[in-house]
Amino acid sequence: MSRVISVHSFRGGTGKSNTTANIAALLAAEGRRVCIVDTDILSPGIHVLFGIEEDDVTKSLNDYLWGKCNIEDAAQDVTERLRVPLKGRIYLVPSSMKAGDIARVLREGYDVGLLNDGYQRLLEVLKLDVLMIDTHPGLNEETLLSIAISDALAIVMRPDSQDYQGTAVTVEVARKLDVPRMLLIVNKTPTSFNAAEVKARVERTFGCEVAAVLPHSEEMMTLASDGVFVLRYPNNPMTKLLQQAANRLMSDGD
Amino acid sequence: MSIFRRLRLGTRFTLLLLVVFGASIAVSGVALYRLVTTVAVESVSSNGLLLLHSVNAVRSYTAHQVNPLLVPVMQAQGKFIPESVPAFSARSVFTNLRGDRGFENFAYKEAALNPTSPQDRADAWETEVLMRFRNDRKLAEQSGFRTLNGQLVFYNARPMVVGDPACLVCHSTPETAPPAMVQRYGSIDGFGWKLNDVVAAQIVYVPAAEVYSRSWSTWVSVMIVTLTSFALALLAFNLVLGRNVVKPIGQMAELARRISVDEIDEMAPKSLATMTRRSDELGQMARVFERMAQEVYAREQSLRQQVQELRIEIDEVKKARQVAQLVNTDTFQELRAKAQKLRQQRHETETDIPDNNPVSGSDPPAQM
Numbered sequence: 160m161s162r163v164i165s166v167h168s169f170r171g172g173t174g175k176s177n178t179t180a181n182i183a184a185l186l187a188a189e190g191r192r193v194c195i196v197d198t199d200i201l202s203p204g205i206h207v208l209f210g211i212e213e214d215d216v217t218k219s220l221n222d223y224l225w226g227k228c229n230i231e232d233a234a235q236d237v238t239e240r241l242r243v244p245l246k247g248r249i250y251l252v253p254s255s256m257k258a259g260d261i262a263r264v265l266r267e268g269y270d271v272g273l274l275n276d277g278y279q280r281l282l283e284v285l286k287l288d289v290l291m292i293d294t295h296p297g298l299n300e301e302t303l304l305s306i307a308i309s310d311a312l313a314i315v316m317r318p319d320s321q322d323y324q325g326t327a328v329t330v331e332v333a334r335k336l337d338v339p340r341m342l343l344i345v346n347k348t349p350t351s352f353n354a355a356e357v358k359a360r361v362e363r364t365f366g367c368e369v370a371a372v373l374p375h376s377e378e379m380m381t382l383a384s385d386g387v388f389v390l391r392y393p394n395n396p397m398t399k400l401l402q403q404a405a406n407r408l409m410s411d412g413d
Numbered sequence: 414m415s416i417f418r419r420l421r422l423g424t425r426f427t428l429l430l431l432v433v434f435g436a437s438i439a440v441s442g443v444a445l446y447r448l449v450t451t452v453a454v455e456s457v458s459s460n461g462l463l464l465l466h467s468v469n470a471v472r473s474y475t476a477h478q479v480n481p482l483l484v485p486v487m488q489a490q491g492k493f494i495p496e497s498v499p500a501f502s503a504r505s506v507f508t509n510l511r512g513d514r515g516f517e518n519f520a521y522k523e524a525a526l527n528p529t530s531p532q533d534r535a536d537a538w539e540t541e542v543l544m545r546f547r548n549d550r551k552l553a554e555q556s557g558f559r560t561l562n563g564q565l566v567f568y569n570a571r572p573m574v575v576g577d578p579a580c581l582v583c584h585s586t587p588e589t590a591p592p593a594m595v596q597r598y599g600s601i602d603g604f605g606w607k608l609n610d611v612v613a614a615q616i617v618y619v620p621a622a623e624v625y626s627r628s629w630s631t632w633v634s635v636m637i638v639t640l641t642s643f644a645l646a647l648l649a650f651n652l653v654l655g656r657n658v659v660k661p662i663g664q665m666a667e668l669a670r671r672i673s674v675d676e677i678d679e680m681a682p683k684s685l686a687t688m689t690r691r692s693d694e695l696g697q698m699a700r701v702f703e704r705m706a707q708e709v710y711a712r713e714q715s716l717r718q719q720v721q722e723l724r725i726e727i728d729e730v731k732k733a734r735q736v737a738q739l740v741n742t743d744t745f746q747e748l749r750a751k752a753q754k755l756r757q758q759r760h761e762t763e764t765d766i767p768d769n770n771p772v773s774g775s776d777p778p779a780q781m
Contacts, residue, residue, distance in 0.1 A: 282759070307752035308756055324732065324735075328736055328739075351717055360725060
């Protein structure tokens, strides 16, 4: 059975796209067919991790939403770009990086209903096991739709007072949408923090399972900015934590 | 070069010093060997020269002072007195010399092809020396090494020329020679000499083996002293390097490692205590390092304190208001109603008709 996973964060800069890419890679490494849709149309970024540049994108999610093509035409197979042999496959539907296209979305918006049709079609045409949606921060209409139709939702947050209020609202709203599985990922945790303690405290405060507490360090930032971390450093403790998060997202609960 | 770089610091220095020491020992060894050999040759050759000159002095004394006294005696008595002959006195003096301790292996010979006394007959090697003098009248001296009776000796040779017509009294024909001499030595050998002939090679043999072995042992002892002092220097250097440089660096590296893997505790900076008392550059570095480790530890501690103070504060009233703003809209309620249906629908579609393409019949996109 295929699974739709949304990865969301209330604010930007939490490392949402990075987490999405790494979890997708781990799932594909286990032999699954995975597609990532970058719905962060206003500030696309996940393509960078797969080494895709503006010129590599001939068709994007924008083209589909404006009725210029089928959504599968915008899906790129990025498996080979990772330069690590994977048992499964990873596809990416990027958002347009062209300033004009971004401005047009801001000006005109798009038919949110098309997104759901697109997801549906990707699942079928690409015979996907997992569809991962890299959402736009905040809680606008298209984000709510993505969350609503997901089988699992991962909310990425930092242990930072700026993230607490928004994350609490997001958790509450997602609960009202009856998302079957919801998990928190605490990212960029200063290494001096005790991970177990942070996990316990966050779970108690938000009433929601924490799938992983990921540490933050300068070294990690340097390594992570350049490609998909888990494939380059398969034995790093960070990779183990992301694998744990991936496993929790794929499971149906305890 | 890459192997060299992979070596430990101590090993690297030792290797480098070994190369330098090895090269200097080789160079100085060769130079010293040449020097002692030259000294040995000079010593034996000056001995030989001294003897040759002494012998010639004796000869000259005999010829000019003894002989004139004995000639009338021999004539009066009608007998031959060998003491009147320079060669005889030379040989006798040398025989006496050989009787002294330490001079047993010295030898003197007036090597001739046609000597009056058979003792003076040249052997094959001496004949060659003599022939060289005969063929080259300008050649005044020959010297070098040869083996005589199984021993290495240094020889000094000079040509003997019949320069005095008086010599020919005894060495031209048996008829002109004193009858007493012919009676003693026979009428065959030692005649037929001519004026200005090179009749013999005057050769002095000085034993060289001993001098050589002495210089060899001198060389060996100097080399042993040199090698020992180099070995001691190397040992001392390694000890000093190990104690004063390698070990302290190792301790600092260990502390740095502990800091990097977050293993630092209150006692960790104190591991450099002995080093920080040093006044040299490493002591200075150790003090900086110690201070750094203390700072890191202190910062670590204050961060740990912070994690205990981590409070997640959420304004529940504000949260309720924000959620209500989002949820209490028609769009949201619609979405909520639709969402479950959509999820269900999807899973049903999937199990029923996995290959159904709602828009067109195209295949999955090829890899890009």
